[in-house]
Amino acid sequence: MNEAVRNEAPRTYDVIVIGAGPVGENVADRARAAGLSTAIVERELLGGxxxxxACDPSKALLRPVLARADARRVPGLRQAVDGPLDVDAVLAHRDKIASYWKDDSQVxxxxxxxxxxxxxxxxxxGPKQVAVQTPEGDTVHLTARHAVALCTGTSTALPDIPGLGTVRPWTNREATSAGRVPGRLAVVGGGVVAVEMATAWQALGSQVTMLVRGDGLLERMEPFAGELVAEALREAGVDIRLKTSVASLARAGGAGGEVRIALADGGALAADEILFATGRAPRTADVGLENVGLTPGDWLAVDDTxxxxxxxxxxxxxxxxxxxxALLTHQGKYQARIAGAAIGARAKGEPVDDARWGAHVATADHAAVPQVVFTDPEVASVGLTTREAERTGRRIEVVDYDLARVAGAHLYADGYRGQARMLIDTDRGTVAGVTFVGSGVGELLHSATIAVTGEVPVERLWHAVPAFPTISEVWLRLLETYRDQQQPSRS
Structure with missing residues (x-):
């Protein structure tokens, strides 16, 4: 290991990875496992x-929130968890999960x-050339024999709003590392980061207002997902304002003053902090793309390897x-395993397995991307949504089932609310997409991912027997509903 490299002769490796988040680490690991000498370059913390x-500290904030919500729905237990969360303990556990923002274990x-x-x-x-500006001000020149992998990730895409720079807005970084609970928090956006952080900080004591430009929450998912999450957030006390845009911002009275938010409809709002969860932008503005004929700041088009x-x-x-x-950590790690294996094969002159679902192609990026939204209720989805199927011309049949009717749901929580949707590719007789909403549904997702990725025929799924009484029995209920939908109507 040579962590503090100074000015010296150029160094050569088989593979150079720029960016040491989970994706870069996995590319480096797979390249090294293929027998290739590998270096990784990182300007911040290893682990990214x-x-x-993001993932780890946000889920540390959310876990006590969701556990308490579930416990409150269990007769005989709800009284034991009545009362506020221990904020100091939650934040201390968050700090521990984030390794106190030190990367010794990653090193x-x-x-x-x-x-x-x-x-x-x-x-x-230049081609296969990387220059590294070290913290000491030195420049290290690296050459790759076979490949350079850019794994620099994304940052919050901040909109162009007058006064934005003066209010020092929160992004996902401040929202997951803040050391105190703001009395009033405005959340701009209606996607995954927005709903998760609204869930966490409201439960920790903030008065949360969501400013959502669109018609609903989680608009890239099935409509019922956003509707059920919005219903629960409102019941918890979150003020959700749809079709609302921010026109300008100002912070009154210096660093500790309130944020004054002017809305496009002429209204106004005051908050102690404002979080922008308005999408992501690639970290490619200053990685030397211009030196290899690309445009700085752009997303990078890639093939399936x-x-x-x-x-x-x-x-x-x-x-x-x-x-x-697919802007998800687990999907990026999947791509990294694919890329590392493909780099290794090409470096050795071995055949590249680029058939659909081959060892060197990221087919799941197109067909089976799983995602869990850690709200109350949880949302879990994989594969197509109804809207995507319609847009792409896929012939599907929609199968819906009320999760609250599953026997296991009654045991999980009193008054369980949820919904399941399965999309059947009618030409192939396989599952093309699944969405679950309800407490604990994240643990159902991998079975759905296997069904979609494995292109399991519906006839075969009948033989996958769910244990009773578990929420996974929803699979049987979906199949029964699909069967009943196929029966000719009786006059």
């Missing part, structure tokens, strides 16, 4: 956004797999969020 400012892991770490800001400096299509020679890979295929 997910470990310190140890890199050492264990024999990947060299170079701290600093890495930029492409994650090679950048607009760069000659096939040496540049873009993996994870920067490829704009």
């Amino acid at each position: 956004e997910c470990s310190y400012w 140890d892991w890199l050492e264990s797999v024999s990947v060299d770490l170079i701290r600093g800001h890495g930029r492409l400096d 994650c090679r950048v299509t607009d760069v000659a020679g096939g040496w540049l890979y873009a993996v994870g969020d920067v490829s704009h295929r």
Whole structure:
């Protein structure tokens, strides 16, 4: 391991990875497992956004919120959890999960797999060339024999709103690392980050107002998902304002003053902090794209092995969020495993398995992307939505079932509310998409992902017997509903 590299002769590796989040770490690990010498370049913390400012700390904030919500629905238990959360304990646990924003354990892991770490800001400096500006002000020049992988992820896409820079808005980073609970929190956006952080901070004591430009929450998912989440948030005390846009911002009285929000409809709102959860932008503005014929700041188009299509020679890979295929940590890690294996095969002159569902292609990016939204109720989905099927011309049959009618749901919670939807590809007789909404449905998702990815015939699914009494019995109920829908109507 050579972490503090100083000015020296250029160094050569088989593979150079820029960005040491979960995606970059997995590319490096797979390349090293293929026997290739590998270096990874990181300017912040190893583990990236997910470990310190997104997945891990956000779920640490949400877990006590959701556990308490579930407990309150269990007779005999609700009285034991009545009362506010212990905010200090929740935040302390969040800090522990985020490793107190230190990456020592990640460095140890890199050492264990024999990947060299170079701290600093890495930029492409020509074909297979990377220049790293170190924290000490030195420049390290690296050359890749086979591949460079850009795994730099994304950051919050902030809108162009007058006064935005003066209010120091929260992004996902501040929302997941804040050390105190704001009395009033305005959340701009209606997607996953917006609903999860509204759920967390409302339960921790904030008065939360959501400002949503669209017609509903979670608009990329099935409509009932956003509707059920919005219903629960409102019941919890969140003020959700749809079709609402921010016109301008100002912070009164200096750093500790309130944020004054002018709305496009002429209304106004005051908050102690304002969180923008308005989408993501690629971190490609300053990684040297111009030196290899690409436009700085752009998303990077890739083939199914994650090679950048607009760069000659096939040496540049873009993996994870920067490829704009599926902006999810688990999906980026999947791409990383694919890319690392493909790099290894090409470096050794071995055949590339690029058939559909082959070892070197990210087919799931197109057909089976799973996602869980950790709200109350949870949302879990994989594959197509009804809207996507209609847009792409897929012939499907929609099968809906009320999750509250499943026996296991009655045991899970008194007054359980939820919904399940299964989409059947009528030409192939397989499951094309599944969406679940309800407490605990995240644990149902992998079975749905296997059904979609494995293209399991519906006839075969009848033989996958769900245990009684569990919520997974919803699979049987969906199949029964589908069967009944196929029966000719009786006059």
